[in-house]
Amino acid sequence: MISASGVNKYFGDLHVLKEIDFEVPRGQVVVVLGPSGSGKSTLCRAINRLEPINSGEIQVDGKPLPSEGKALAALRADVGMVFQQFNLFAHKTIVDNVTLAPQKVRKVSSSEARKTAMELLERVGIANQAEKYPAQLSGGQQQRAAIARALAMRPKVMLFDEPTSALDPEMVQEVLDTMTGLADEGMTMLVVTHEMGFARRAAHRVVFMSDGEIVEDSTPEDFFSAPKSERAKDFLGKILTH
Numbered sequence: 001m002i003s004a005s006g007v008n009k010y011f012g013d014l015h016v017l018k019e020i021d022f023e024v025p026r027g028q029v030v031v032v033l034g035p036s037g038s039g040k041s042t043l044c045r046a047i048n049r050l051e052p053i054n055s056g057e058i059q060v061d062g063k064p065l066p067s068e069g070k071a072l073a074a075l076r077a078d079v080g081m082v083f084q085q086f087n088l089f090a091h092k093t094i095v096d097n098v099t100l101a102p103q104k105v106r107k108v109s110s111s112e113a114r115k116t117a118m119e120l121l122e123r124v125g126i127a128n129q130a131e132k133y134p135a136q137l138s139g140g141q142q143q144r145a146a147i148a149r150a151l152a153m154r155p156k157v158m159l160f161d162e163p164t165s166a167l168d169p170e171m172v173q174e175v176l177d178t179m180t181g182l183a184d185e186g187m188t189m190l191v192v193t194h195e196m197g198f199a200r201r202a203a204h205r206v207v208f209m210s211d212g213e214i215v216e217d218s219t220p221e222d223f224f225s226a227p228k229s230e231r232a233k234d235f236l237g238k239i240l241t242h
C-alpha cells in the first residue's frame with residue numbers, strides 16, 4: 001500500500017504539491033485525474049523518490065521512503081513504474097529488456113529470469129515478439145513490454161503515469177485491457193490517466209487534483225455523477241464534451 005501525509009513539494013517558488021494526504025490500500029486501484037500542470041506526475045515521481053519532497057511523509061508498504069543506498073534500491077524494486085514513454089533499451093531484445101533488472105537487482109539466475117519473462121510476455125500478449133527489438137514493435141506492444149518489465153521485479157505496487165498518452169488511438173485499448181487485467185488480479189495501482197473509461201471501470205477510487213491540491217477523493221460513481229467542487233465540475237465539463 002501507499003500512503004502520503006502532509007506532502008509538500010516546491011520547484012523554486014512554485015508550490016506543486018500542497019499538503020497532500022491520501023492512501024492506496026493493498027489491492028486497490030486509485031486513478032488520479034486533473035488538469036495539466038496540477039501535479040499528478042510529480043506525485044507519482046515523489047512516490048518512487050525520483051523527485052525529493054520538501055516536507056511530509058510518503059510510505060510504501062508501511063515503511064517510510066528511504067533516501068539512498070540499498071533501501072532506496074529495494075524501494076524502487078518494490079514500486080513498478082510505467083511512463084508515457086516506454087523507455088525500453090533500444091539495443092536489447094524485448095525478452096532481454098524484461099530479464100535485465102531481475103538479474104541485476106534481484107540476483108535471479110538467467111534461466112529463471114527468462115522463464116519468468118516469457119510468462120509475463122505471454123500474460124501481456126506479446127510472447128511472439130520476445131526476440132524482436134523495441135523499434136520493431138507497435139507503440140501498444142512496446143508499452144505492454146514496459147509493463148511486463150516492471151512486473152518482472154515482482155513489485156508490491158504499480159505506478160502508471162499517463163501510460164496511453166503517447167499511443168495512437170487504436171492501441172490505447174490493448175494497454176488499458178492489460179492494466180484492467182492486472183487490477184482484476186488484485187495489483188495495488190496508482191494510475192495517472194485521462195482515460196475516463198478506465199477510471200469508471202477499473203478504479204476503486206478517483207483522486208482529483210487541481211493546482212497541487214487533492215480537491216476530491218471519492219468513488220468513480222460519485223465523482224462522475226455528482227462532483228462536489230466547482231473545479232471538478234469544470235474539469236469534467238471540458239473532458240466529457242470532447
Ligand SMILES: Nc1ncnc2c1ncn2[C@@H]1O[C@H](COP(=O)(O)OP(=O)(O)OP(=O)(O)O)[C@@H](O)[C@H]1O
Binds near residue numbers: 037
Ligand atoms: N523539473 C521541474 N522543474 C520545474 N517545474 C516543474 C518541473 N516538473 C514539473 N514542474 C511544474 O510543476 C507543475 C506540476 O507538473 P506535473 O508534471 O506534476 O503536472 P501534471 O498534472 O502531471 O501535468 P500533465 O497532465 O501536463 O502531465 C507544473 O507547473 C510544471 O510546470
